[in-house]
Amino acid sequence: MLKFYYKTLSLYSRPVWIALLEKKLPFELIELNLNGDQLQPEFLAINPFGRVPVLVDNDFVIFESLSILDYLELQYPSPCFLPTDIKTLTVVRMIVNAHTT
Ligand SMILES: N[C@@H](CCC(=O)N[C@@H](CS)C(=O)NCC(=O)O)C(=O)O
Numbered sequence: 536m537l538k539f540y541y542k543t544l545s546l547y548s549r550p551v552w553i554a555l556l557e558k559k560l561p562f563e564l565i566e567l568n569l570n571g572d573q574l575q576p577e578f579l580a581i582n583p584f585g586r587v588p589v590l591v592d593n594d595f596v597i598f599e600s601l602s603i604l605d606y607l608e609l610q611y612p613s614p615c616f617l618p619t620d621i622k623t624l625t626v627v628r629m630i631v632n633a634h635t636t
Contacts, residue, residue: 536561536563537555537560537561537562537592538562538563538590538591539552539555539563539564539565539588539589539590540565540566540581540582540588540589540590540591541566541567541587542566542568543566545588547586547587547588547635548600550600550604551600551604552588554603554607554608554616557614557616558607558611558614560611567587569587573585573586581596581598582598588600588603589603590603590606590607592610600635601635604616
């Protein structure tokens, strides 16, 4: 079962949440209170940067929203969200990176 650590209003958590729902994957939602939950030793053991979102797929831990989205796309490819044409894919990457850095 996938575990998804998130915060409701987190703009980084939302794309991951949407991808999980659109791919119809079963997952456990674990909401963090960002007033301190993210700095607890148990969570820092999962993500040393102390940030959400984090996805845990069995024993595989992924943090950083774009890395999580890449993982979901390759590991659970249906439905597919990324274009396969290299130029279109590059345009998608440019837009996403411009909005997240
Ligand atoms: N680059 C990260 C940014 C994640 C991030 O900044 N998350 C915020 C919530 S939107 C967070 O967890 N902040 C807690 C903190 O910095 O203590 C990603 O894309 O996942």
